[in-house]
Structures are given as C-alpha cells and as structure tokens.
Amino acid sequence: MPLLRPLAPPYDxxxxxxxxxxxxxxxxxxxxxxxxxxxxxxxxxxxxxxxxLYAGAWVLFCSTSPSLGGLSTIGDWWxxxxxxxxxxxxxxxxxxxxxxxxxxxxxxxxxxxVGGALYFLRPGTTKLALFARAPxxxxxxxxxxxxxxxxxxLALLVRALLAPALGASHLVPIAALxxxxxxxxxxxxxxxxxxxxxxxxxxxxxxxxxxxxxxxVQLALWLWAGVSKLNHHFPTxxxxxxxxxxxxxxAWLRRRMYVRYPDxxxxxxxxxxxxxxxxxxxxxxxxxxxxxxxxxxxAVGIAMALALHAFITSNVPMGAPIEWNLMVVYGVFALxxxxxxxxxxxxxxxxxxxxxxxxxxxxxxxxNIAPGRISFLLAMRYYAGNWPYSVWLFRGDSYRKxxxxxxxxxxxxxxxxxxxDRATSVGLVGKVLAFRLMHLQGRALPVLLPKAIxxxxxxxxxxxxxxxxxxxxxxNFGDGHLHRDGLLRAIQDQCGFAPGELRCIFVESQPLxxxxxxxxxxxxxxxxxxxxxxxARELRGRQPWAGP
Numbered sequence: 001m002p003l004l005r006p007l008a009p010p011y012d013x014x015x016x017x018x019x020x021x022x023x024x025x026x027x028x029x030x031x032x033x034x035x036x037x038x039x040x041x042x043x044x045x046x047x048x049x050x051x052x053l054y055a056g057a058w059v060l061f062c063s064t065s066p067s068l069g070g071l072s073t074i075g076d077w078w079x080x081x082x083x084x085x086x087x088x089x090x091x092x093x094x095x096x097x098x099x100x101x102x103x104x105x106x107x108x109x110x111x112x113x114v115g116g117a118l119y120f121l122r123p124g125t126t127k128l129a130l131f132a133r134a135p136x137x138x139x140x141x142x143x144x145x146x147x148x149x150x151x152x153x154l155a156l157l158v159r160a161l162l163a164p165a166l167g168a169s170h171l172v173p174i175a176a177l178x179x180x181x182x183x184x185x186x187x188x189x190x191x192x193x194x195x196x197x198x199x200x201x202x203x204x205x206x207x208x209x210x211x212x213x214x215x216x217v218q219l220a221l222w223l224w225a226g227v228s229k230l231n232h233h234f235p236t237x238x239x240x241x242x243x244x245x246x247x248x249x250x251a252w253l254r255r256r257m258y259v260r261y262p263d264x265x266x267x268x269x270x271x272x273x274x275x276x277x278x279x280x281x282x283x284x285x286x287x288x289x290x291x292x293x294x295x296x297x298x299a300v301g302i303a304m305a306l307a308l309h310a311f312i313t314s315n316v317p318m319g320a321p322i323e324w325n326l327m328v329v330y331g332v333f334a335l336x337x338x339x340x341x342x343x344x345x346x347x348x349x350x351x352x353x354x355x356x357x358x359x360x361x362x363x364x365x366x367x368n369i370a371p372g373r374i375s376f377l378l379a380m381r382y383y384a385g386n387w388p389y390s391v392w393l394f395r396g397d398s399y400r401k402x403x404x405x406x407x408x409x410x411x412x413x414x415x416x417x418x419x420x421d422r423a424t425s426v427g428l429v430g431k432v433l434a435f436r437l438m439h440l441q442g443r444a445l446p447v448l449l450p451k452a453i454x455x456x457x458x459x460x461x462x463x464x465x466x467x468x469x470x471x472x473x474x475x476n477f478g479d480g481h482l483h484r485d486g487l488l489r490a491i492q493d494q495c496g497f498a499p500g501e502l503r504c505i506f507v508e509s510q511p512l513x514x515x516x517x518x519x520x521x522x523x524x525x526x527x528x529x530x531x532x533x534x535x536a537r538e539l540r541g542r543q544p545w546a547g548p
Contacts, residue, residue, distance in 0.1 A: 004419065006428055007038035013427035018458045021449055024430075025437055025545035030262040032434035034254050036244030037318065038427070043105045044246050046113075047322055050099070054323045058090050061161040079338040081211070084331070085166055085204055089174075091327045092197040093157040096120075096150075099323075101193065102477040106320040108432065108467040110415040112408060119474025120150045120188055124406035126472045126490050127185035128482065137184040140490035141406070146184050153177050171205035186375075187482060191475045193324060195378045196221060199359045207348035211335060213356060215344035218331050219286040220360035222305075224380035226283035228368060231510060232540055233385035233440045235267035235275040240385075240438050241315040242271070248315075265438065265544055281308050289332075293340050305332045312383065318435060319477050321382075371509035372518065375479050381509075385439045388480030390465030391505040393453055398501035399461045402471065404494055409471050412463065432464045437544035441517060444507050444534050446547040451530055452503045452521045465504075480506065488522055497524040510536045 009016075009031040016027055031038075062068040065086075068077040077083055094100050098116015102109070109115060119125045125142045132138050136145060156177065160170040178198045182189035192198060196217065203213035239257040242248055255261040257271045267275070281304055288301035309325045316322065335342075347353045367379020376387055399411060409415060416425035436442040453460055465483035469476035472491060476482065484506040492502075502524035510517045516533040523529055 004040050004042050006040045006420075006424060007035050008424070009035065009038065009427045009430070013423045013430060016430065017426055021457045022446065022545050022547065024457070025433065025446065026543075028430050028434040029265055029438055029544045032240070032431060032438060033243050033258060033261055033265055034251055035431075037106070037431045037435070039105055044316060046104060047106075047316065047320060050103070051322055051326065054090075054094060054099075055326070057094075058087055061086050061090055064162050065164050067165070079334050081334075082166065084214070084334040086161055087327060087330060087334070088197055088200050088204070089157055089160050091323065092174075092192050092194075092201070093154065093161070094323060095197070096153065096157075096188065096192045098191065098475060101319055101321045101324060102191070102470070102475050103320055106316065106318050107470060107476060108412065108429075108464075109409065109470050110412075111410075111418050115408065115470060115474030115476075116191060117154075118408035120185075121147055122406065122408070123147055125474065126405060126407075126487070126494070128187050128473065128486055128490070130183045130186055132486075134183070137180070140493060142185070149177065149181055149184060150188060153181060166204070168205060171201060175202045175205040187473050187475050190375060190377050190477070190479060190482070193377070195359065195363075195380060196324075199356070202355060203347070203352065206352040209346075209348055211339045211342040212344055212346035213348065213352060214331075215289075215335050215339075215342060216347060216356055216360060218328065218335060219290055219344055220364065221328065221380055221382075222282055222286040222308075224364040224368070225382040225384070226279055226286075227364075227512070228376075228379070228381035228384040228386065229275070229279040229282065230512065231384070231386055232536065233510070234279060234383075235272045236439045237383060237385035238271045238275045238278070239265075239267050240435060241312075241317055244318070245315040266540075278308070278311070289336050290344055292336070295337075295340060298336050298340055302332050302337060305329065317383070321477075368512040371511055375481055376509065377477070377479060386441065386509045387439075387478050388484070388506070388508050389436060389441065390468075390480050390483050390507070391436075391445065391449075391452075392463045392465055392468045392483075393503045393505075394461040394463065395459060395501050395503075397461075398497060399463075401495040401497060401501075402491070404496075405472055405491065407471060408474065412467050412471070429463075429467075432467065433462065434544075436464060440536065440539060441507060441510065443539040443542050443544055443546070444517065444519060445505070446542075446545060447534065448505050448507070448519060448521065450547075452505050454500060460503075465506075480508075485520070485522060488524055492524045495524075499523060499525040501525070503529075507534075 011027050016024055059071050062083050063070040065082055068083055098114045104113040123142050123144050127142045129138045156174050163170055200214050200217050203210045242257050243254050257268055258265045259268050285301055285304045292298045309329050313325045347356055364379045367374030413425050466476045469483035488504055504522045506520045508518040515535055515537050517536055518533050521530040
C-alpha cells in the first residue's frame with residue numbers, strides 16, 4: 001500500500017550495504033539531504049491520531065472533576081489550575097507507558113511500536129539501576145519488586161487523574177515514589193520525563209500556591225535548551241530536521257540547507273542563520289516571560305514560544321517528542337497567560353526552593369559543563385545536536401545472541417520483515433547512519449570505525465545504539481548514556497559474546513565552553529580497547545563521510 005511504503009533511496013540498498021564505509025556514508029548522506037528518513041506517510045498519520053487521543057484522554061480525565069467539565073465547555077475551564085495539574089499527571093503516565101517520546105518508527109520501533117510498559121511490567125527484562133550492586137533495587141534484570149513499584153506508580157497516577165480534586169494524598173505518594181524508581185532503573189526515570197513532570201508534581205505536592213514554582217520549571221526548560229545551543233552543533237540539527245520535515249518537501253529548500261549539494265553537506269549560511277535565530281528565540285522566551293506581568297508583554301512571549309514549538313513540531317523530529325511539545329505550549333497559556341501576576345521565583349517553602357535550585361540550576365549547569373556525568377534530558381539540552389551516542393558492531397550473525405535477552409521486540413530486521421522485503425528494510429535502517437553522520441558529533445565515526453573493527457564493515461551488522469537501547473531496555477530517546485558501557489556489561493552478562501563478536505563505540509557530548517569530545521571503544525568480552533578525545537573544531541571542516 002502506498003500509505004505504508006517508505007521512500008526508496010536512490011540506490012540499491014543491498015548493493016549499498018556491501019560497499020566500503022566512505023562510499024556507503026556518502027551515498028546515504030546525499031539521500032538524507034533530499035529525502036530525510038523516507039518514513040511512510042502512515043507514520044505521520046499515526047502520530048496525528050495519537051496526538052488527538054492524548055488530548056482527548058486529558059479532556060476525559062478532566063471531566064471527572066465537577067469544577068472542570070467536558071469537551072462542550074472546554075473554553076470555560078481549560079486554563080484552570082486543576083486542568084493543568086491533570087495535564088502534567090496524564091503526560092507523566094503517557095510517557096511512562098512508552099506512548100510518547102521514543103514511540104514508533106521515528107524511534108526505530110516497528111513491531112511492536114511501543115516499549116515502555118511491555119518491558120517495565122515484565123520480570124527479567126534488562127534494567128539500569130542507579131547502583132548496580134545495591135540490595136533490593138540493584139542488579140541488571142528487573143525483579144518482581146521492580147515491577148510492583150512501577151505498577152504502583154501507574155495506579156497512583158490513574159487514581160489522581162480520576163479524582164474530583166487533587167490533594168496531598170494524591171500528589172505526595174507520586175512525588176515520593178518516582179525517586180525510588182529512579183534508583184531501581186534510571187531508564188524509567190528518564191522515560192517519565194521526570195526533569196519536567198516529576199519536578200512539577202513535587203511543586204504541586206509541596207505548596208498550595210504552586211503557580212510560581214511551575215513557572216520556574218517551564219522557564220528552565222527554555223533557558224537551558226537555549227544555552228545548550230551555544231555551540232557549532234545546532235546548525236547541523238537544522239539541516240537534518242529540515243531535510244526530514246514532512247511539510248518542507250521542496251528539493252530547492254533542502255539543497256539550500258547545505259553549502260553545496262551534493263559535494264559539501266556542511267550547514268549553509270541559511271542553516272546557520274536559522275540556527276542562530278532559533279537559539280535567540282529559545283533564550284528570548286524565558287527572558288520575556290520571567291518578569292512579565294502585563295498581558296501585552298506576555299502575549300509577545302507566548303507568540304515567541306508558539307513560533308519555536310511550531311517549528312519543532314512541524315518537522316516531526318526523530319524520537320517524536322510531539323506530545324511533550326504540546327504540553328509545553330499548553331503550559332505557556334495555563335501558567336503565564338492565565339496567571340500574569342504570579343512571580344516565577346516565588347516558590348514558597350525553603351526546602352522546595354532548594355530542590356528547585358538543584359533540579360533547575362545545579363543539575364543542568366553540571367550537565368552542560370560535564371556532560372558525561374548527567375543525562376542530556378536532566379541537563380535540558382534539548383534538540384542541540386550535541387548528544388552522547390554509541391554504535392554497536394556485531395560480527396557475522398552474533399547479533400542472534402541478543403535473543404537470550406528477555407524483551408518484547410525482536411531484532412530490528414525481524415521487526416521490519418513483517419512489513420517489507422530485505423532491501424526495503426536495509427534502506428530504512430541505513431538512513432539512521434545518515435542521521436548520525438550529518439550531525440557534527442557523528443563526523444567522528446569515519447575516524448573511529450577503523451579503530452573498532454577487524455576487517456571490512458560489511459562483515460558486521462552495524463546498529464546505532466539507539467536501536468539497541470530500544471530492543472534491550474524498552475525505551476530510547478537520544479540519551480547515549482543508556483546504551484554505553486553499563487548496558488554493554490548487562491548484555492554481555494546475559495548473552496556471552498566471544499572476543500571480537502561485539503565491538504562498541506561510545507562518543508560523549510562536547511562540554512559547554514570546551515572543544516573536545518571523549519570517546520571509548522569496547523569489546524564486549526575483552527573490555528576497553530581504546531579511549532581518547534577528538535577536537536570538535538577539526539570535525540567542523542570535514543564532510544560527514546570523510547576520514548582523517
């Protein structure tokens with residue numbers, strides 16, 4: 001069916017897969033520049049339907065409160081504080097089930113299109129405990145206690161969403177349980193988008209006068225996202241997003257994103273100008289809204305936020321954070337427009353102020369200065385392109401050892417084989433290589449791949465760590481920390497790869513104000529093989545496929 005058929009790349013994928021890496025890299029990058037991921041139209045229809053269901057479920061949960069109402073009266077109640085509280089709680093539940101970020105084909109998840117609860121409710125699945133050797137909550141495989149804790153959170157969230165009114169008895173247990181889940185499995189903590197939703201729930205639970213604290217959380221999201229773009233990575237994000245936009249399918253526009261298509265696929269002046277404008281907009285929104293009390297000034301800030309998030313959402317970025325963007329936009333109206341007089345830093349109890357100082361200032365600051373220590377999500381480094389990532393290289397058919405894991409999803413090509421022939425499947429997965437290479441930090445791969453493998457690349461199954469994380473953990477959303485050495489050790493303990501069968505490349509983010517990106521190369525059986533640093537300034541002069 002045309003609706004399900006991906007856009008075919010301008011080459012034979014099976015022949016492409018046998019070529020040397022520089023040829024393969026150049027061909028797929030040229031294809032991405034004009035085609036993007038080539039995702040079928042049905043993928044975008046699916047996300048549009050899911051977005052409508054997400055909004056519809058929120059209305060349904062709000063209808064259980066007499067002080068709110070249903071769809072017919074939504075204009076009367078949609079900006080009330082209780083409606084916003086239920087939106088936050090529903091968003092946390094939605095994400096925690098695996099239905100939001102990291103859902104579907106745009107996250108490399110095909111059959112099933114969801115991970116989340118299919119893993120988090122299943123004993124024996126792989127987890128990443130904060131302290132692997134801790135009693136009760138440690139380990140690398142999910143226990144019945146882990147499942148019970150996650151199930152308890154789901155029940156508490158549903159209970160709160162169905163309640164006519166919200167009080168401490170609904171909110172405090174949720175606020176207290178999420179950190180326990182974080183110790184047991186940091187994957188779940190990130191999947192809940194806890195840096196946003198949990199922090200806001202803590203504000204709800206700590207004070208009845210919570211508008212100022214909730215505003216502070218939202219302002220921090222924009223501020224640190226803007227700060228994280230003060231580097232040379234973001235222009236490549238603009239290129240990659242525009243080339244993949246389902247709405248900007250104009251070859252002339254996509255070519256203009258690059259210096260000289262197809263020979264020079266570095267960001268053009270237009271892409272760089274767009275990136276600077278986006279950074280200024282993202283920094284400008286919190287500056288305008290932070291102290292605004294007049295409706296005119298607030299309207300200006302809201303218009304800026306709408307422009308920012310409309311651009312992001314219309315490009316339907318990989319990972320599909322669509323519902324999260326909608327929630328942020330809703331927060332602009334429910335917090336800033338509906339409560340212009342509430343001061344964002346009037347957070348109430350001193351202990352709450354201390355927690356917000358940690359979550360909204362200290363953690364993001366550390367995550368920008370020392371990115372290897374903090375998840376990019378907790379550091380609020382959204383859409384910056386400066387992410388940690390990994391590449392997993394399985395020699396021959398050794399990838400079949402992954403079948404020893406308890407998981408809900410099979411090998412990526414087995415998922416795609418339910419819908420497409422081998423050539424189509426290789427063409428789709430191959431585009432992930434282009435996505436990685438066309439970002440600035442991906443230009444490290446032509447340097448690092450020869451260090452990691454023994455023999456030609458076609459003897460290995462090349463798989464981006466995002467896809468491995470999705471298979472093994474049930475959730476992936478751009479955080480390379482989830483699929484680096486900790487996951488490798490957990491998988492090796494269960495699968496037992498022989499020396500040389502599985503090699504991994506781990507590349508860390510560039511620190512704010514620094515120039516180096518750290519890397520490591522591991523063998524699953526033998527351990528660390530190589531480590532060092534690459535200069536991001538030197539990578540800027542290279543094409544995505546070019547070696548040293």
